[in-house]
Amino acid sequence: MATSPHALSSRLLTGWVGGCVWYPERRALQESPHKFIHLFRNVSKQWITFQHLTFLKRMYVTQLNRSLSQQVKPKSEPAASPFLEKASSSQAKAEIYEMKPLSLSSLSLSRKPNEKELLTLESASVIEGSVDVGKETKDEKQWKEMNLRLDELPGILARLSKIKLTALVIGTTCAGFALAPGPLDWSCFLLTFVGTGLASCAANSINQFFEVPFDSNMNRTKNRPLVRGQISPLLAVSFATCCAVPGVALLTWGVNPLTGALGLFNIFLYTCCYTPLKRISIANTWVGAVVGAIPPVMGWTAATGSLDAGAFLLGGILYSWQFPHFNALSWGLREDYSRGGYCMMSVTHPALCRRVALRHCLALIGLCTAAPVLDVTTWTFPAISLPINVYISYLGFQFYTDADRKSSRRLFFCSLWHLPLLLLLMLTCKQQPPGGKSDRKEPQG
Numbered sequence: 006m007a008t009s010p011h012a013l014s015s016r017l018l019t020g021w022v023g024g025c026v027w028y029p030e031r032r033a034l035q036e037s038p039h040k041f042i043h044l045f046r047n048v049s050k051q052w053i054t055f056q057h058l059t060f061l062k063r064m065y066v067t068q069l070n071r072s073l074s075q076q077v078k079p080k081s082e083p084a085a086s087p088f089l090e091k092a093s094s095s096q097a098k099a100e101i102y103e104m105k106p107l108s109l110s111s112l113s114l115s116r117k118p119n120e121k122e123l124l125t126l127e128s129a130s131v132i133e134g135s136v137d138v139g140k141e142t143k144d145e146k147q148w149k150e151m152n153l154r155l156d157e158l159p160g161i162l163a164r165l166s167k168i169k170l171t172a173l174v175i176g177t178t179c180a181g182f183a184l185a186p187g188p189l190d191w192s193c194f195l196l197t198f199v200g201t202g203l204a205s206c207a208a209n210s211i212n213q214f215f216e217v218p219f220d221s222n223m224n225r226t227k228n229r230p231l232v233r234g235q236i237s238p239l240l241a242v243s244f245a246t247c248c249a250v251p252g253v254a255l256l257t258w259g260v261n262p263l264t265g266a267l268g269l270f271n272i273f274l275y276t277c278c279y280t281p282l283k284r285i286s287i288a289n290t291w292v293g294a295v296v297g298a299i300p301p302v303m304g305w306t307a308a309t310g311s312l313d314a315g316a317f318l319l320g321g322i323l324y325s326w327q328f329p330h331f332n333a334l335s336w337g338l339r340e341d342y343s344r345g346g347y348c349m350m351s352v353t354h355p356a357l358c359r360r361v362a363l364r365h366c367l368a369l370i371g372l373c374t375a376a377p378v379l380d381v382t383t384w385t386f387p388a389i390s391l392p393i394n395v396y397i398s399y400l401g402f403q404f405y406t407d408a409d410r411k412s413s414r415r416l417f418f419c420s421l422w423h424l425p426l427l428l429l430l431m432l433t434c435k436q437q438p439p440g441g442k443s444d445r446k447e448p449q450g
Contacts, residue, residue: 153236161230165213165241166206166248174205174300180428181304181319184381186438190308196259197307201300203252204268208275210245214238215280223345225338256303264307271299287350287357290331298324314379322372322427328365329401330420332358336404336413359405362416366401369427370394376431386434390427397423 153161178201182194213220213231217238220226230236249272257265275296282289298320305316335342335351336358342349350358373390376382400419404412 157235161235162244165210165230165236165244167209167213170209171202171205174297175202176425177297177323177428178300178304178307180432181301181316182308183304183432184319184435185305185308185315186436187308193260193307196255197264197304200252200255200259200264200268201303203248204256204272205300207245207249207252208272210241210248211272211276212280214241214245215276219284219345219347223338223341225341226345256307260307261310263310263312264303267299267303267306271296271303274299283347283349285348287348287353289348290328290350290361293331294324294327297327315381318372318376318379318381322369323424325365325368325372326420326424326427329362329397329404329416330424332362333404333413333417333420336408337410337417355408359408363398363401363405366394366398370398373427377436380436382431382434382436386430389434390430393423393426 175198179194179198182197183189213229216226217229217231220229221232226232231238231241253265253269253272256268274292279289279292279296282292301319301323302312302316305319306312309316332351335349336355339349339351339355343352350361370391373394374387376386377384397416397419400412400416404416406412
């Protein structure tokens with residue numbers, strides 16, 4: 006016979022005592038599954054709390070490692086000058102922040118940390134100290150030596166003196182000398198050739214010395230020797246002095262004082278008037294045209310010793326030619342000139358730039374027509390020079406109407422061959438002095 010689950014109490018204890026024992030025993034057996042479930046739920050709640058706390062600890066450790074891996078980098082030093090490094094007696098210092106080492110055991114596993122405590126833990130930092138960075142070496146506090154090779158010096162000086170522009174100046178001077186009336190004196194011609202070239206080299210070198218900070222901002226001029234540090238400013242000024250003094254001396258005492266005075270005046274006009282005006286007023290274009298007009302006048306005065314109508318005619322031709330030449334060039338370099346801070350006509354007054362170029366293209370026709378009137382050339386010259394003058398005027402009109410890079414480029418390249426061809430035609434049509442060749446005395450027999 007099966008035994009009742011509470012038969013044990015009824016066997017051992019009877020009566021009132023057995024009844025008292027039997028009732029709690031029966032109730033305990035009935036409620037035991039509910040207590041077991043309740044206990045399981047409590048354990049589950051404890052386990053969820055433990056998992057959440059473990060996640061918070063892992064997130065804190067990640068943030069802690071990330072903060073420790075970040076450091077303040079020292080500010081990079083600015084690019085030093087190629088001639089003198091910046092010497093600083095005080096050393097640069099940067100502050101870095103470090104986290105205090107916190108043990109994970111300090112976190113209580115029995116409770117969930119609130120957001121305030123997490124923010125406190127993440128932002129807990131102290132300034133450990135300052136670390137010296139960027140210590141300058143002894144070599145950086147001294148003058149930097151320039152490694153200038155002698156085989157590279159001629160090329161550097163040629164670019165410093167703008168050798169192509171100097172060649173153009175010498176060419177126009179020689180044309181003025183050859184167009185002057187009278188026989189050709191070769192010794193005077195060579196002295197004029199050398200003296201004008203030295204004066205032009207001096208003026209161009211001083212011009213580059215003054216414009217270093219502005220040339221560095223332009224793509225067209227950023228590779229010049231002084232901008233790149235290939236030559237020191239002292240050497241550039243010394244080179245300009247060594248060219249200016251003998252150049253003016255050769256023109257003054259070797260040729261004549263008038264030519265020497267014109268050479269010295271042109272150096273002054275180019276370096277002290279034209280160069281600063283490029284950043285002040287658009288009048289620099291007219292001043293620059295005067296600078297370009299003086300070399301053929303110097304050639305004429307070197308041959309004749311005087312200023313007359315023929316000298317002013319040659320100067321006027323060079324003066325007018327420079328406006329379509331330079332205005333067309335500057336039109337394609339407007340962004341560069343604006344970046345460099347130059348006040349050019351093409352940048353500030355674009356319509357005036359195109360009008361002036363067209364006017365002086367037409368003025369070349371009138372000046373060439375005046376050449377035979379002033380007994381500089383024969384009447385053949387206006388006729389044979391008319392086609393090239395009409396062509397450059399046509400390109401000037403296209404530049405005036407279209408106002409684009411294509412028309413300005415065509416006008417500029419036309420001006421490059423127009424001037425040499427025009428001067429060559431003047432030489433072929435040069436007016437001979439009255440009487441032709443000088444009479445020779447017949448030897449007595």
